[in-house]
Amino acid sequence: MQGAAKPASNNPPSATNARKFFGRGGVLSRWHPNYEFRPGQLEMAEAVESAIEERKHLIVEAGTGTGKTLAYLVPAILSGKRIVVSTGTKNLQEQLFYKDIPFLQQHFDREIRVCLMKGRANFACRQKIYDAEKEPILSGMEEVSDFKIIREWERTTETGDRAEILQLPEDSTVWAKLDARRDTCTGQKCMQFERCFLTQMHQRAAASDILIVNHHLFFADLAVKEEDFGGIIPDYAAVIFDEAHEIEEVAGSYFGAGISNFQVLDLLRDVSALARRKLFDTPDLTSAIIQTQDLSDQFFALFPRVEGRTGFSSQAAFLAEHGNAYRSLLIGLDLLESNLSLVHDAPEELIPLVRRLRFLRDTLKFWMESNTRELVYWIERRGKNGIYLQATPIDVSKLLEEKLFAQMDTVILTSATIAVQGSFDFAQKRLGLKNNRSALVPSHFDYQKQALLYIPQHLPDVRSPGFTAAAADEIVDLLEYSEGRAFVLFTSYSQMKQVYERVSFRLPYEMLLQGTAPRTALLEQFKNTPNCVLFATSAFWQGVDVPGDQLSCVIIDKLPFAAPSDPIVEARVALIREQGGNPFYDYQIPQAAIALKQGFGRLIRSKTDRGLLALLDHRITSQRYGQIFFDSLPDYAFTIKKPEVERFFRNGGDGGTQ
């Protein structure tokens, strides 16, 4: 169900405040099957409650096992105000909506009106589905078969959310042709507007008290609210960000600008398809489309073809050499627009296409001709042919201060990993958060008993050529002790592959490698295969939950400093230096400390979990800055002696060492 959760008829009277809900003898103690009083949960809930009531901003780090989800949901519900809850992932969104809210509904005597909101690309566009039946847009048997699935489902679904169609492949190319992105949407002019899944989601949202969104949707909405079209999230009194350590990156991507050759290609395809369907294709228009396509291919081919993200600060030199190709593409886009303006009795669907064309042309001009010091310009090659030109704000703190914190009475940021050495200075500075309250709520777990942190001292320095071979040998030993049941996490893809090749044939356990199957499929396989080992990079450092024995060991190869060659990191480092700061201490170490805490956080997910954490990078014990990492991690038992690791597992992974 997507909308309001219904109260059970025999509900107990609701609590009226957080203490009556979470406190000893409170509602939760009477109803929760495994109730255990968690002082941290009550502390957080009261902090959230008073921040909403007294209109203050709040930042909270709540260690794993605190029960932080309920600690913010309950005060949000009790406030009676409309509150947005924004999560880092769609998975967490769904967990809140399908698990936590229905659970809470049992403890409230009134209906909790809640709406799960996702971005437009998650929903089917009914109009596109109906058009697809008339227009041959499908290519190949696979697309025809996927279309049949979608067509059948569209007749019965109440939400139009693709998450419902389990049999549709994750990378279905048909879905991209039928989703409800703004690109071709005619809004109120559409014949399906009243029945449109987005219209219905907006109606549910307008009638709800709790809106569950994700950071991407939230910041896309915040960025769009500035424009004429308006946002999609209705007005709200407060916003709560869970997994708030991810906000800087997500906000940066929405307050920047970007254009790709694929966007131009998609636009031309859509224009062409509409012209055929609505019978306004003329030889002139067809030739303008073909010409623009050629000019776009020529222009984008001029950018360097290196893998990954590359900084690009030489627009002037580029224009001096390739100005003709750039200007020709602009002329091509202008010519196409003139052709479209000549269409007699233009159909409504043409309006969003022309708007898109202008937007792409303006973005291209901005990217090539603006020289804003606040932005870092970079190029990314994706797949075989994708070229993305991006501009990202180097520092989002001022933007967030202006557009978020200054506009809202209450913004609550929470995460299990947002403090460094027990302080919020780093997060507050990066995000532009001022005059806020804060709370540091310790974990509910006994880390001294549950986890052993091992830092081997005998391995070569991580930067030396011998490290990979030595790390592989060490990993084999550790996996033997733990009998597999491990995540081996890497800071780089190439290191992951090299170590995997050295380790995978030496042990009798199933070894999974990131990239060989979709993330969710690998995770399922890991959970269902005894003694399994997964080799992975940052995709598995967060948002992964494997409670129990199946995950008893997490090995990390290096301190997770962000790659200094990444253009955004490079620009941030340069800016901090220019402002008189020390980028290593002010940015790189705190960022890596939070990432390390995230990675290790995969291991202990419940009070009964036990296991080993190993970091193969002894800079943490040999360098002065290592203390910052130690001070930021939970209080794990600690050793540098390998025999103690062996003993730890021999004793059933129970109890730490001295």
Ligand code: SF4
């Ligand atoms: S209103 Fe837009 S998204 Fe909805 S069905 Fe119509 S065209 Fe599709």
